Amino acid sequence: MEHELAQELNRVLEDTTPGALLSAMGRRLYFPKGIIAQGAEAKQFSSLADGTLGIAVKQKTPLMLPALGKQLPGMNAGEIVAYAPTAGLPVLRDIWAAEIRRKNPALGNSAISLPVVTPGLTAGVSILGDLFLDEGQTLMAANPSWDNYILMAEARHNARLRPVDMFNEAGIDLSALGAALSEEAQKTGFVRIILNFPHNPTGYSPTVGEAKEICGILRGIAEKGAKVLVICDDAYFGLRFEEDVEPQSLFAYLADIHENVLAAKVDGATKEDFAWGMRCGFVTFGGKNLSGAHYDALIKKTMAVIRSTISCSSTVVQNLLQKMYSAPGDTLQKEKTAYRDIIEARYKKVRALVDAKKTHPLLQPMPFNSGYFMSFKCKNIDAESLRQKLLYGYGVGTIAINEQTLRVAFSALDDEDINEVYTAIYRAAEELAG
Ligand SMILES: Cc1ncc(COP(=O)(O)O)c(C=O)c1O
Incomplete structure (x- = not known):
């Protein structure tokens, strides 16, 4: 039996592509009106004292061991040891949303969700698996691909990772990709695919022409009625070394391509900002004609995965990055x-x-x-x-x-x-x- 809050979110997503793509777990998940929600409410309105959260405070600031604080001069206890909101620090989410638009002008005015903070891109991909991949279903990915995809799809979800031979000697084998996608769509009515460019392990990114063709193929599959989830794993975004390489994420073109396509962008500071072990990534959704309410429901489902697994991402890491991004000048x-x-x-x-x-x-x-x-x-x-x-x-x-x-x-x-x-x-x- 689904919790009534899950039912509410599922009702919002009814008759949408994300709603059709949700896994059984994705349907069950909801963000409780429990400690986190009540704590956030109290933070806003508790004028005398806030006795909601399981932290220790003195004079309304979190207690932090001086031995720890002195390692991070210039940062206060709230920025280091307090809990961050489940979806991440609002200021960091806003900065990253603006960055996504700056780096991907093809997004134009397409509505996309606010990014949700995850502890690295691995967590982002894993969250999307929890929300959209069921036992027995298929996740398509390039052959070869990053070995964590098969671990997540097959060992965690008991789903199947379908390897697609999408590289030939010259670049992307568009006809092989198209044939695999069509076959999958015809067989099940659904396509779930993870596209990772620049690619691990080959180091290939589509050219401008290939990017257009890939999006065209996906649009064609959607036009024929299949519901399509495209996860864009943009871990190595920005590292293009040849003039003809597509400079934008495929997400920029897929976020508004067809009502039957849900695009999910996984990116972050890990590789882009040379901060591998700091563990900061983001998940962002885009789909044609999805409303604010739809994105809100998707964010709540994402928060539900986060709350039920890691609870929240590291506060100090988010604050360090937020300060770095907000620093004036072009350093x-x-x-x-x-x-x-x-x-x-x-x-x-x-x-x-x-x-x-x-x-x-x-x-x-x-x-x-x-x-x-x-x-x-x-x-x-x-x-x-x-x-x-x-x-x-x-x-x-x-x-x-x-x-x-x-x-x-x-x-x-x-x-x-x-x-x-x-x-x-x-x-x-x-x-x-x-
Ligand atoms: C394609 C790809 N996606 C995601 C990741 C994981 O990134 P993170 O360290 O942010 O979890 C890697 C790291 O090796 C990767 O190669």
Whole structure:
């Protein structure tokens, strides 16, 4: 039996694409009018004293150990140890919403939800799985893809991750992608797909033309009646190293593409702002003709996952980031550009080394033009054997994604090591082949 608050949210979402896509768990979830809601109400109106939350205060400010506070000079106890709201600090959410629009002008005036703060992008993808992926259903993703997708889809949800061979030697295999999407739509009436660009592990992003085609294919599927969830995992957003790479997230084009499409953007500070372990990501929804009430219901469902798993994201991290984003001047953008340029220089170095061995019989680079990574297709050698040889024979760490794919995070290689690393990769492959 669904809780009456869940029923209320489900009624709001009735006859909408998100409503049709909800999983059984997604339908059951609601944001309780309990401690968090009553606490938020009290924060606004308790003029004498606030005895709602399980924290300790003195003179109306949270007690913070001086030994902790002195580590973070310039920040007060409320900014460090108080609980953050379930959906995140309002000021940070507003900043990120404005940033999404700034980076994705194609959004135009399309209505999108306010971003909800998550502890990193992993949590964002996982939340969307809880809301929209049921046992026995299918989540489509590129083959190969980030290994956490299959862990979430198959081990957590007992759903199926359908690998789509959407990369060919030149870039995106649009006909393979289109065929897989059509087949899925025809079979079930639903498509759930996660698109991750710049891609992990290949390092590929669609060109402007390919991005248009991908969106066109998705629109075509929606026009034929399928309900479509597109999760845009934009972890490596902004790291494009070739002129023809699409500069905006596909979310910008999908948020208003067709009533049968729900787009969900997962992004954050983790990689974009070089703050991997700080754990700050965002989930944002966009769908044609969704109203404020629909977005509100989706946000409440998202908050319900957060409340029932991690309760809220770290206050101090949100405040640190919020202060960084709000600082006057262009220092942040300049620093980001400088770091981005470091990665681009590594990309260029790797590009030149790999292009010089284009016809190598054992290692075929998959297309790459962006992000942190590139991958080799291993021909007639096993990727795991190559990984081990590189690690124990040459002291070089790489990842064997599957039997045929070896991933190299060139973002993590110091410039002066790149030449030696790639020489070792080709040499180790040749030694393995005998
Ligand atoms: C494609 C992709 N999505 C999401 C993540 C996770 O990001 P976070 O560290 O913010 O959880 C990664 C990290 O490796 C990734 O490669």
